[in-house]
Amino acid sequence: xxxxxxxxxxxxxxxxxxxxxxxxxxxxxxxxxxxxxxxxxxxxxxxxxxxxxxxxxxxxxxxxxxxxxxxxxxxxxxxxxxxxxxxxxxxxxxxxxxxx
Amino acid sequence: xxxxxxxxxxxxxxxxxxxxxxxxxxxxxxxxxxxxxxxxxxxxxxxxxxxxxxxxxxxxxxxxxxxxxxxxxxxxxxxxxxxxxxxxxxxxxxxxxxxxxxxxxxxxxxxxxxxxxxxxxxxxxxxxxxxxxxxxxxxxxxxxxxxxxxxxxxxxxxxxxxxxxxxxxxxxxxxxxxxxxxxxxxxxxxxxxxxxxxxxxxxxxxxxxxxxxxxxxxxxxxxxxxxxxxxxxxxxxxxxxxxxxxxxxxxxxxxxxxxxxxxxxxxxxxxxxxxxxxxxxxxxxxxxxxxxxxxxxxxxxxxxxxxxxxxxxxxxxxxxxxxxxxxxxxxxxxxxxxxxxxxxxxxxxxxxxxxxxxxxxxxxxxxxxxxxxxxxxxxxxxxxxxxxxxxxxxxxxxxxxxxxxxxxxxxxxxxxxxxxxxxxxxxxxxxxxxxxxxxxxxxxxxxxxxxxxxxxxxxxxxxxxxxxxxxxxxxxxxxxxxxxxxxxxxxxx
Numbered sequence: 157x158x159x160x161x162x163x164x165x166x167x168x169x170x171x172x173x174x175x176x177x178x179x180x181x182x183x184x185x186x187x188x189x190x191x192x193x194x195x196x197x198x199x200x201x202x203x204x205x206x207x208x209x210x211x212x213x214x215x216x217x218x219x220x221x222x223x224x225x226x227x228x229x230x231x232x233x234x235x236x237x238x239x240x241x242x243x244x245x246x247x248x249x250x251x252x253x254x255x256x
Numbered sequence: 257x258x259x260x261x262x263x264x265x266x267x268x269x270x271x272x273x274x275x276x277x278x279x280x281x282x283x284x285x286x287x288x289x290x291x292x293x294x295x296x297x298x299x300x301x302x303x304x305x306x307x308x309x310x311x312x313x314x315x316x317x318x319x320x321x322x323x324x325x326x327x328x329x330x331x332x333x334x335x336x337x338x339x340x341x342x343x344x345x346x347x348x349x350x351x352x353x354x355x356x357x358x359x360x361x362x363x364x365x366x367x368x369x370x371x372x373x374x375x376x377x378x379x380x381x382x383x384x385x386x387x388x389x390x391x392x393x394x395x396x397x398x399x400x401x402x403x404x405x406x407x408x409x410x411x412x413x414x415x416x417x418x419x420x421x422x423x424x425x426x427x428x429x430x431x432x433x434x435x436x437x438x439x440x441x442x443x444x445x446x447x448x449x450x451x452x453x454x455x456x457x458x459x460x461x462x463x464x465x466x467x468x469x470x471x472x473x474x475x476x477x478x479x480x481x482x483x484x485x486x487x488x489x490x491x492x493x494x495x496x497x498x499x500x501x502x503x504x505x506x507x508x509x510x511x512x513x514x515x516x517x518x519x520x521x522x523x524x525x526x527x528x529x530x531x532x533x534x535x536x537x538x539x540x541x542x543x544x545x546x547x548x549x550x551x552x553x554x555x556x557x558x559x560x561x562x563x564x565x566x567x568x569x570x571x572x573x574x575x576x577x578x579x580x581x582x583x584x585x586x587x588x589x590x591x592x593x594x595x596x597x598x599x600x601x602x603x604x605x606x607x608x609x610x611x612x613x614x615x616x617x618x619x620x621x622x623x624x625x626x627x628x629x630x631x632x633x634x635x636x637x638x639x640x641x642x643x644x645x646x647x648x649x650x651x652x653x654x655x656x657x658x659x660x661x662x663x664x665x666x667x668x669x670x671x672x673x674x675x676x677x678x679x680x681x682x683x684x685x686x687x688x689x690x691x692x693x694x695x696x697x698x699x700x701x702x703x704x705x706x707x708x709x710x711x712x713x714x715x716x717x718x719x720x721x722x723x724x725x726x727x728x729x730x731x732x733x734x735x736x737x738x739x740x741x742x743x744x745x746x747x748x749x
Contacts, residue, residue: 159626164622167622167625167626167629168618168622169606170625170629171579171609171621171622171625172583172586172602172605172606172609173606173609173610173613173618173621173622174603174606174607174609174610175610175618179618183618183619183622186619186680187619187622187623187626189680189681190571190619190623190680190681191623191626193568193571193681194568194569194571194572194636194640195568196564196565196568197565197568197569197572197636197639197640197643198635198639199565200562200565200639200642200643200646202639202642202643202645202646205642205645205646206642206645207638207641207642207644207645208641208642208644208645208648209641210470210500211456211470211471211644211648211695211696211697212455212456212457212500212502212697212722214457214500214502216499217496217499217503219496226496226497228359228497229497233358236358236359237358237589239356239358240354240355240356240357240358240589240590240591241588241589241590242587242588242590242591242592242593243593249588249589251588251601251604252595252599252600252601252604253600254600254601
């Protein structure tokens with residue numbers, strides 16, 4: 157299946173990537189080339205196959221029910237969390253106004 | 257006195273412990289070598305003070321008679337995909353330029369705890385997406401190798417291209433790499449060094465910038481199999497902060513090294529003999545078989561019938577995971593923010609991501625978004641995950657007949673920078689031999705085999721059963737001992 161320019165623009169918008177006309181023009185044939193190539197997967201009979209969910213069998217662990225059991229991933233790290241924010245104000249991330 | 261920069265991990269560790277030289281002397285020598293090799297563009301930032309501080313700590317420990325650690329006194333290069341506290345971490349992307357993590361990745365912390373120091377953060381393909389180190393926002397990395405009789409800049413491979421170039425140029429004794437679909441093995445092959453991707457889950461992913469989480473694995477890159485074994489031991493280990501970390505003890509890989517392969521069977525996958533593969537690659541494969549036979553192994557034919565579908569499956573699964581992982585770069589919490597006058601939140605996201613991501617990253621996010629979108633999910637993503645099950649099953653069946661698999665690492669030797677950069681598909685095909693082991697989460701290693709007629713290195717790949725890094729390292733050691741690969745790039749930088 158091939159995708160047209162409008163579809164590329166739609167996907168780019170879903171992925172929140174602004175694209176110029178020139179970029180869309182360049183991207184369309186590249187994406188179609190890649191999609192055409194991956195479509196060979198349709199040749200494989202997978203009717204009796206489960207999709208892979210874990211590459212190495214493993215069980216998900218529960219962490220100990222302790223507050224701040226690991227201080228690196230626990231709470232009370234506000235300044236660290238904000239340290240790289242482009243805009244941090246009053247202990248929060250700053251963003252453009254979202255409510256009129 | 258021996259030129260310290262010619263020494264590898266084991267020699268430096270043992271020399272520091274034995275008092276042949278101090279850790280500080282080692283760090284100073286490598287700092288100078290790094291500073292003199294700017295033309296390779298292997299580093300995004302250098303951290304000479306980090307290397308010196310770690311070296312001084314090791315020298316102080318030695319003076320007190322304390323244990324120096326598995327990597328005591330060894331300065332290394334750190335791929336700029338690992339979060340390093342207070343040191344810029346970019347994934348070679350503009351979107352993370354200036355980002356200084358407030359925490360240390362588990363793998364890098366493990367290395368510092370083992371007595372290693374950091375010479376700097378190594379360049380890579382942007383977000384580890386690439387096979388030639390041409391997608392970095394911070395410029396291409398040049399391989400120290402050149403094709404005989406030319407001065408064209410050659411690719412060091414990717415994505416761990418800064419790592420491979422630095423190790424091959426002897427400006428670091430070893431470096432970290434990460435491998436999602438060949439990003440340790442392919443650059444190692446291109447530059448005549450060793451690199452191992454362990455079983456998925458051996459090395460913690462905590463603090464490693466995520467590309468495709470079900471595939472990403474860290475591993476060492478160095479100039480010998482022994483050095484890889486030592487460094488992997490220092491990097492690996494259970495980490496409760498990574499939900500896919502293996503809760504298993506780290507084997508003593510260095511102590512377990514044994515190049516005697518009597519009683520071992522080496523599988524040769526017939527589907528890896530593809531049309532169009534370079535004859536010299538096929539010749540190196542033949543020599544690999546002879547070396548392993550000479551080490552006592554029996555060579556057997558095996559079949560991995562879904563090999564040809566592994567790469568297309570990878571190019572659905574990896575971009576799908578990437579599109580999800582890279583959603584976090586939104587201009588709010590860290591990194592770049594583009595906010596045109598009067599723009600709202602949605603515009604800020606789109607403008608930030610437009611300005612921050614490179615073309616290859618955008619391409620993969622778009623592909624990933626498409627294959628996960630309603631109506632296409634089953635045809636693309638689910639089908640790819642089913643094919644992935646089949647690829648893993650192929651290996652499982654092959655390992656009923658053999659202990660380790662031998663194959664070429666790459667279909668060609670290194671190519672000049674720029675040669676494949678206009679054609680994404682041609683670039684993807686570089687990973688055709690590396691990707692199957694990634695999809696199956698298996699330990700896999702590249703070791704140098706020989707030089708081709710252009711004077712460029714060719715690598716041989718060993719793939720093992722899950723958790724059998726030892727079997728992979730041992731077969732690698734058997735090849736290393738017989739290949740006698742001592743070639744070095746002639747210094748031009």
